[in-house]
Amino acid sequence: MIIVMNPKCSKEEVLKIKKAIEEKGVLTHLSQGETYCILGVVGETRAIDSNKLLRFQGVDKVLKVEEPFKKANRLFKPEDTIIDVNGSIIGGKNLAVMAGPCSVESEEQIIEIAKSVKESGATFLRGGAFKPRTSPYSFQGLELEGLELLKRARAETGLPIVTEIMSTDYIDQFERDVDIIQIGARNMQNFDLLKQIGKTRKPILLKRGLSATIEEWLMSAEYIMASGNENVILCERGIRTFETYTRNTLDLSAIPVVKRLSHLPVIVDPSHAAGYWYLVEPLAKAAIAAGADGLMIEVHNNPQCALSDGQQSIKPESFKIMMDKIKRLAEFEGKIL
Numbered sequence: 001m002i003i004v005m006n007p008k009c010s011k012e013e014v015l016k017i018k019k020a021i022e023e024k025g026v027l028t029h030l031s032q033g034e035t036y037c038i039l040g041v042v043g044e045t046r047a048i049d050s051n052k053l054l055r056f057q058g059v060d061k062v063l064k065v066e067e068p069f070k071k072a073n074r075l076f077k078p079e080d081t082i083i084d085v086n087g088s089i090i091g092g093k094n095l096a097v098m099a100g101p102c103s104v105e106s107e108e109q110i111i112e113i114a115k116s117v118k119e120s121g122a123t124f125l126r127g128g129a130f131k132p133r134t135s136p137y138s139f140q141g142l143e144l145e146g147l148e149l150l151k152r153a154r155a156e157t158g159l160p161i162v163t164e165i166m167s168t169d170y171i172d173q174f175e176r177d178v179d180i181i182q183i184g185a186r187n188m189q190n191f192d193l194l195k196q197i198g199k200t201r202k203p204i205l206l207k208r209g210l211s212a213t214i215e216e217w218l219m220s221a222e223y224i225m226a227s228g229n230e231n232v233i234l235c236e237r238g239i240r241t242f243e244t245y246t247r248n249t250l251d252l253s254a255i256p257v258v259k260r261l262s263h264l265p266v267i268v269d270p271s272h273a274a275g276y277w278y279l280v281e282p283l284a285k286a287a288i289a290a291g292a293d294g295l296m297i298e299v300h301n302n303p304q305c306a307l308s309d310g311q312q313s314i315k316p317e318s319f320k321i322m323m324d325k326i327k328r329l330a331e332f333e334g335k336i337l
């Protein structure tokens, strides 16, 4: 339920209605801008009589929110959510570029890649330390050592780090050490992990599940937000379809759909969507044209020998060429990179 207040209503009027609704055992969420004042109501709203609410001073309208996601809903918060990670901004007019290897493999590897992607204009360093691999016999990541190496690469370049968490066991460490905590596609519906991660104060990058609908994806964001953390970045990374030529199918329409439904920033990972290095640049450009707030790109200095996802990783030289085009596209779209 949404209570649209008159933008000129007084603080007292807002407090009065807020108190009256909260007495019914629901939670309220105030969103105020220059031209609007909205009180979102979450919880069991069936017992609330909207006609009675209209009698309160300052109330313009009462609307029912059809979608099951509330805090993530643009009706609850009309303006874009903008996330500032030590000066690197995601959302609004900004374009964020997260680049780096699939897995952190060694100190030399991560530092060399971090330096080169920074030089080409990346705004974040990505790198997996804990890897969700399909086979238990594949490289599982350097785990905590990988996290230490990412911290060294951050110290060396100043790039904030994004890395995936797989278990609630490491939440404290990730909250302390990582700038953006990634929830991978395979864990998008690990509700316990979502609830726990929602208690942290770090931005969360939530990848779309392999076969998740847009609504399921937004409901996962809602889990994190309902636990108290509203700094969620959505990441479209391709979904399973009948097509097998590409690793997944990049759902470009998800970008404008999500931007209409939600105020959360949406970035695109063309690397995991495509599965092949030569598809990364065209899909990245398409994502920007479709309105994405940023990109996540796998870059490796020696893709043939990469311990994971070498076939979809682009070399630092190709990343530079791609970034020059992305910068021009960003300008065309009126975005800041």
Ligand code: PEP
Pocket: 102, 128, 132, 183, 184, 185, 186, 207, 237, 269, 272
């Ligand atoms: C990754 O970003 O390294 C990754 C494993 O991605 P996804 O969860 O989208 O498969």
Ligand code: MN
Pocket: 102, 103, 272, 298, 308, 309
């Ligand atoms: Mn990968």
